[in-house]
Amino acid sequence: MLALTQEMAGTPVPERIKHAERMWKRHTVRRDVYQPVREALEDMAPGWDCCMYCGDHLADTVDHFVPKSRCALRTFYWPNLLLACSTCNTRYKGDEHENDGLLGSLLIDPTREDPFDHLDLRLASGVYRVVEGSRKGQWTINVCGLNEGKRPRVRADAWLNLTDDLKDWDRARAEGDHKNMRRKVYRMRNQPFADVCYAALRKAAADDAHLNFADEVPGVLALLRDEELREALQA
Ligand SMILES: [Zn+2]
Incomplete structure (x- = not known):
């Protein structure tokens, strides 16, 4: 993930978010990063793969706590990745983020x-x-x-x-x-x-x-x- 973050850091700032979206969907990233990260988070989650936001079980996606659209540099940053159910990841939380x-x-x-x-x-x-x-x-x-x-x-x-x-x-x-x-x-x-x-x-x-x-x-x-x-x- 460090190499991917370095690739992101080397991308001109105006292009970073689009590049992050493309990289996240890249076949090799899905296979070599997404899947292992998801499995590691499933092992850490309580119960049967409980969503780290709502607590329901069988969460099936990896969510970015700080969305890619807000900070592309955190796309491949382990502490920014959480196991989430599709409902939380898309219907509720989605790209919502606010800082104080x-x-x-x-x-x-x-x-x-x-x-x-x-x-x-x-x-x-x-x-x-x-x-x-x-x-x-x-x-x-x-x-x-x-x-x-x-x-x-x-x-x-x-x-x-x-x-x-x-x-x-x-x-x-x-x-x-x-x-x-x-x-x-x-x-x-x-x-x-x-x-x-x-x-x-x-x-x-x-x-x-x-x-x-x-x-x-x-x-x-x-x-x-x-x-x-x-x-x-x-x-
Ligand atoms: Zn949830």
């Missing part, structure tokens, strides 16, 4: 930032809210369409599934059924929308957690705070 002098990119960069410093996921509804005062949070919700269509409902379902799995795991532990405990952990770790599990673990660790889980089935908060389970889910 102070904050840098207004889109949360999932490779460098914790999205939950800017976003608050309401577990029961599956809707994302902005952490008070976060421009990045608002921009990311809008650009990535996080609350669009059925996405909140699917997250709410993921939360229901997670609470069922938590209780099943606890039952299996009480029975000394280690095989079933591992199965439940596998299910929780590999379901799409890993953001739901991560948000629940983070909320449970907060001092005011009892407020966030007041309406939940008794015992859910205690399980999310259980050290053995937290370790298994975050390993």
Whole structure:
């Protein structure tokens, strides 16, 4: 990728963006760069190739965090490449990008930032809210369409599934059924929308957690705070 970036740097500035588009589609680049990059990102993604923007599984494209049309020099720059589903890559995020002098990119960069410093996921509804005062949070919700269509409902379902799995795991532990405990952990770790599990673990660790889980089935908060389970889910 370094050689390709050097080729890009050697291209006159006015021609760089068009050249980047052509290079990205080049047969040898698809074979020798795109495919290996996609496979490496799939290995890093949670669950089954989860999209690094929306969290749904079976993401099938490589997206440029800073679009080629904004910075051609980052076309072949590893930290700029993320696994994305077609919906995020084309219908929502696409070429949207905005910088703020102070904050840098207004889109949360999932490779460098914790999205939950800017976003608050309401577990029961599956809707994302902005952490008070976060421009990045608002921009990311809008650009990535996080609350669009059925996405909140699917997250709410993921939360229901997670609470069922938590209780099943606890039952299996009480029975000394280690095989079933591992199965439940596998299910929780590999379901799409890993953001739901991560948000629940983070909320449970907060001092005011009892407020966030007041309406939940008794015992859910205690399980999310259980050290053995937290370790298994975050390993
Ligand atoms: Zn997506």
